[in-house]
Amino acid sequence: MNKNTLIALSVVAAEAVVPLDAKEAASHFTIRELTHSATARRLGIDNTPPPQAVEAMYRLINDVLEPARIQYGSPIYVNSGYRCKALNKAVGGAERSYHLAGRAADLTTGSIEGNRRLYEILCTLPHRELILERGGIWIHVAW
Ligand SMILES: [Zn+2]
Numbered sequence: 001m002n003k004n005t006l007i008a009l010s011v012v013a014a015e016a017v018v019p020l021d022a023k024e025a026a027s028h029f030t031i032r033e034l035t036h037s038a039t040a041r042r043l044g045i046d047n048t049p050p051p052q053a054v055e056a057m058y059r060l061i062n063d064v065l066e067p068a069r070i071q072y073g074s075p076i077y078v079n080s081g082y083r084c085k086a087l088n089k090a091v092g093g094a095e096r097s098y099h100l101a102g103r104a105a106d107l108t109t110g111s112i113e114g115n116r117r118l119y120e121i122l123c124t125l126p127h128r129e130l131i132l133e134r135g136g137i138w139i140h141v142a143w
Helices: 003-016 020-024 031-035 038-043 051-072 085-090 112-123
Strands: 077-080 104-108 129-133 138-142
Touching: 031 051, 038 085, 051 104, 051 112, 104 112, 112 129, 112 138
Parallel strands: none
Antiparallel strands: 077 104, 104 138, 129 138
16 A cells, blocks of 8 residues: 555545534534424424434535525525424324435525525425425425
8 A cells, every 4th residue: 555545545534524513514504403393302202313314414405405595695494304203293294204314394584575585596406395385484395
C-alpha cells in the first residue's frame, strides 16, 4: 500500500464519521425536526427512526425540502415527518404511509397563501405524492 492509498483511505474513514450535526449544518431542516412529534411525546411512543429512515429523510431534505425552502425564501415548518408504526396509528395515518419510511413530510408556511405558493414550487421538484390538504391548511409531500 503506497502513501496515496493510505491518504485516500483515511479520507473515506473521515467521511464515514461526519457527525449528523455537521451534515445538517448547511440545511434549514434537521432529522430531529422531522422526527419530533408532540403526540409521540404525549403518548410515550419512542419515535426513534431506524438508519434506513434517517437516510430517506436526508434524501427528502436534500432533494425536496431544502430546494423548496431556497425557492420559497421564508421559513417552512414541518408538522410531521417520520412516524414509527405506533405513532402513525395514533395519528390515524394511512397504513402504508410514506411517513413510515421517513419519505414524507407535512409542511406549512403558516398561511394558506404561502402554502399555495409552496405547493406550486413543490410541483417542480421530485415527489411521489404531493397534496394540498384541506384547501391549503398544510401540504403533504413524499419523495
Ligand atoms: Zn403526510
